[in-house]
Amino acid sequence: MSEFNINTAVDFCGIPMKNPVTVASGTFGSGMEYSDLVDLNVLGAVTTKGVANHPWAGNPTPRVAETKSGMLNAIGLQNPGIDTFIERDLAFLKQYDTRVIVNVCGHSEEEYVDVVERLADTDVDLLEINISCPNVKEGGIAFGQDPKQAMAITKAVKTKAKQPIIMKLSPNVTDIAEMARACEAGGADAVSLINTLTGMKIDIHRRTFALANKTGGMSGPAVHPIAVRMVYQVAQAVNIPIIGMGGIASTEDAIEMILAGATMVSVGTANFFDPTITQKIVAGIEDYMRKYQIADIRDLIGAVR
Amino acid sequence: MQKTEEMATVLEQQALGSNIFDLKLKAPQIAKLAKAGQFVSVYPNRADKLLPRPISLCGFDPKEGSLRLVYRVTGEHTGTEEFSRLQAGDTIRLLGPLGNGFTVEPGKKAILVGGGIGVPPMLELAKQIKAQQLCEQTIVMGYRDANTFLLDEFEQVATTVVSSDDGAVGTKGTAIDAILANHVTGDVIYACGPKPMLRALRDYARAKGMRCFVSMEERMACGIGACLACVCQSTHEDGHSNVKNKRVCADGPVFDAEEIEL
Numbered sequence: 001m002s003e004f005n006i007n008t009a010v011d012f013c014g015i016p017m018k019n020p021v022t023v024a025s026g027t028f029g030s031g032m033e034y035s036d037l038v039d040l041n042v043l044g045a046v047t048t049k050g051v052a053n054h055p056w057a058g059n060p061t062p063r064v065a066e067t068k069s070g071m072l073n074a075i076g077l078q079n080p081g082i083d084t085f086i087e088r089d090l091a092f093l094k095q096y097d098t099r100v101i102v103n104v105c106g107h108s109e110e111e112y113v114d115v116v117e118r119l120a121d122t123d124v125d126l127l128e129i130n131i132s133c134p135n136v137k138e139g140g141i142a143f144g145q146d147p148k149q150a151m152a153i154t155k156a157v158k159t160k161a162k163q164p165i166i167m168k169l170s171p172n173v174t175d176i177a178e179m180a181r182a183c184e185a186g187g188a189d190a191v192s193l194i195n196t197l198t199g200m201k202i203d204i205h206r207r208t209f210a211l212a213n214k215t216g217g218m219s220g221p222a223v224h225p226i227a228v229r230m231v232y233q234v235a236q237a238v239n240i241p242i243i244g245m246g247g248i249a250s251t252e253d254a255i256e257m258i259l260a261g262a263t264m265v266s267v268g269t270a271n272f273f274d275p276t277i278t279q280k281i282v283a284g285i286e287d288y289m290r291k292y293q294i295a296d297i298r299d300l301i302g303a304v305r
Numbered sequence: 306m307q308k309t310e311e312m313a314t315v316l317e318q319q320a321l322g323s324n325i326f327d328l329k330l331k332a333p334q335i336a337k338l339a340k341a342g343q344f345v346s347v348y349p350n351r352a353d354k355l356l357p358r359p360i361s362l363c364g365f366d367p368k369e370g371s372l373r374l375v376y377r378v379t380g381e382h383t384g385t386e387e388f389s390r391l392q393a394g395d396t397i398r399l400l401g402p403l404g405n406g407f408t409v410e411p412g413k414k415a416i417l418v419g420g421g422i423g424v425p426p427m428l429e430l431a432k433q434i435k436a437q438q439l440c441e442q443t444i445v446m447g448y449r450d451a452n453t454f455l456l457d458e459f460e461q462v463a464t465t466v467v468s469s470d471d472g473a474v475g476t477k478g479t480a481i482d483a484i485l486a487n488h489v490t491g492d493v494i495y496a497c498g499p500k501p502m503l504r505a506l507r508d509y510a511r512a513k514g515m516r517c518f519v520s521m522e523e524r525m526a527c528g529i530g531a532c533l534a535c536v537c538q539s540t541h542e543d544g545h546s547n548v549k550n551k552r553v554c555a556d557g558p559v560f561d562a563e564e565i566e567l
Contacts, residue, residue: 026532027527027531027532028531029530029531029532032531033527033529033530033531033555034529034531036307036308037308037309037310037400037529049531049533055546055547055548056546056548057546057548057549057550058533058536058546058548058550061523061524061534061535061536061537062523062524062534063524063533063534063535063536064356064524064525064526064532064534064535065524066354066355066356068353069352069353069355070355071355071356071526073526073532073534075532075533075534078533078536078546078548078550079546080545080546080547080548081547084547205380220355221352221355269355271527271531272355272356272357272526272527272528272532273348273355273356273357274348275310275400275527275529276310
């Protein structure tokens with residue numbers, strides 16, 4: 001086969017990643033449940049399920065519903081709290097040669113900061129601050145739909161964080177570029193987007209909502225073009241790196257996101273229908289680079305303007 | 306719990322009355338690992354259907370490398386409707402075996418109860434109990450109507466009593482009505498079926514001082530315990546999230562009826 005040498009490694013906020021592929025928070029737990037199917041060492045990073053300063057019970061069931069080429073979820077950020085996370089989940093992940101991005105959630109500025117402080121002296125590589133979950137009533141998206149609040153929470157988190165901070169943005173806004181600029185102005189090291197789009201499904205046979213929460217976050221291949229558009233817009237608006245996500249289900253989708261301006265890509269809902277999709281995309285990116293004789297993946301980032 | 310992704314080949318498929326299908330698959334890796342009461346995630350081939358369909362194992366044969374899935378088609382344009390059109394030689398992707406399955410208490414007289422589409426997983430359990438001579442057993446099957454799918458096979462394994470919602474066969478009413486009408490006795494109940502049935506069985510077991518194990522159903526996404534979609538409320542803190550939410554796919558689907566809120 002070809003002797004053409006390629007580099008898939010990227011630098012993300014000063015953290016070297018062997019490749020740009022990670023997983024979208026909430027779709028992969030902390031990797032444990034997937035670890036007998038996927039070699040976690042192959043991934044550039046594992047992004048964990050959101051963790052708060054204390055356990056959250058989440059929403060009533062049903063929490064998920066399928067839609068055409070997509071799905072809705074309203075899990076409500078059920079999580080074991082930071083103590084169990086550090087003892088069990090982080091300890092588990094540190095056995096692997098992959099970077100760890102911890103998704104942080106909270107109901108208030110204090111709760112976000114609390115988690116960030118607890119993680120400050122741990123062996124975590126990056127923190128992703130979830131200001132965009134549509135399924136919790138307080139916190140979450142409240143910070144993600146107002147640029148002033150987004151900037152304020154970014155600043156608050158930055159003063160305590162010892163790791164680079166990624167602000168995770170909601171697509172449920174009029175101007176996502178403005179949100180990204182606000183986070184950048186607040187000192188964010190990176191942004192990730194998109195979180196899910198708020199949606200609804202009605203069960204016509206039972207004449208009720210498909211989800212107990214009535215609304216849920218829509219994800220899956222159906223949202224991919226929206227995500228590509230938003231990553232592109234944000235890439236034009238800010239100078240900090242981007243993790244692009246939203247409906248990535250193939251190598252082609254991942255490359256598209258990188259060309260739009262993402263330095264890294266997250267695979268989310270696709271893990272549910274193809275548990276080993278992340279490995280396939282890592283390999284697929286290499287094949288793509290060889291096919292088009294692209295020596296360095298960094299030459300693809302934001303290459304389409 | 307060991308699990309594997311496997312491309313299964315359809316050996317045969319037949320209808321068992323309206324909307325119930327009996328699918329036999331070649332899937333040697335999963336068949337080798339399977340336990341009664343476990344399930345597989347079945348992935349639709351249609352790309353617009355993203356989520357795997359969790360279907361219980363009605364049977365498996367490690368020697369033959371086969372699995373048997375008996376399932377209900379839930380409506381038009383559904384994943385299960387797609388599965389119902391599979392023919393010998395077709396392939397379908399599976400992940401499994403998933404979940405914990407039933408653990409039988411040896412020597413304790415068992416009552417196996419299946420209701421509706423909860424009937425199929427009880428067949429493999431009944432066969433295992435008989436083959437391994439684990440305990441005495443009586444089988445109680447609750448059907449909607451005269452479509453008593455799999456009943457003849459249950460009758461070959463052990464004494465079987467029946468109820469039907471419309472009274473077409475057996476005792477008119479629920480599985481509990483059949484238990485009472487036939488004076489079925491035992492030490493432990495193993496059950497799969499609709500929640501009201503499971504709730505009634507839990508109450509019955511409580512009143513009689515019996516243990517009761519129930520197989521639960523909930524909307525799932527990943528099927529392996531990562532996404533936390535399919536939780537059921539538990540009476541005590543769960544081991545995963547330190548709240549009171551057990552994961553049906555990974556901590557269950559079989560639970561002691563007293564450890565969950567039915």
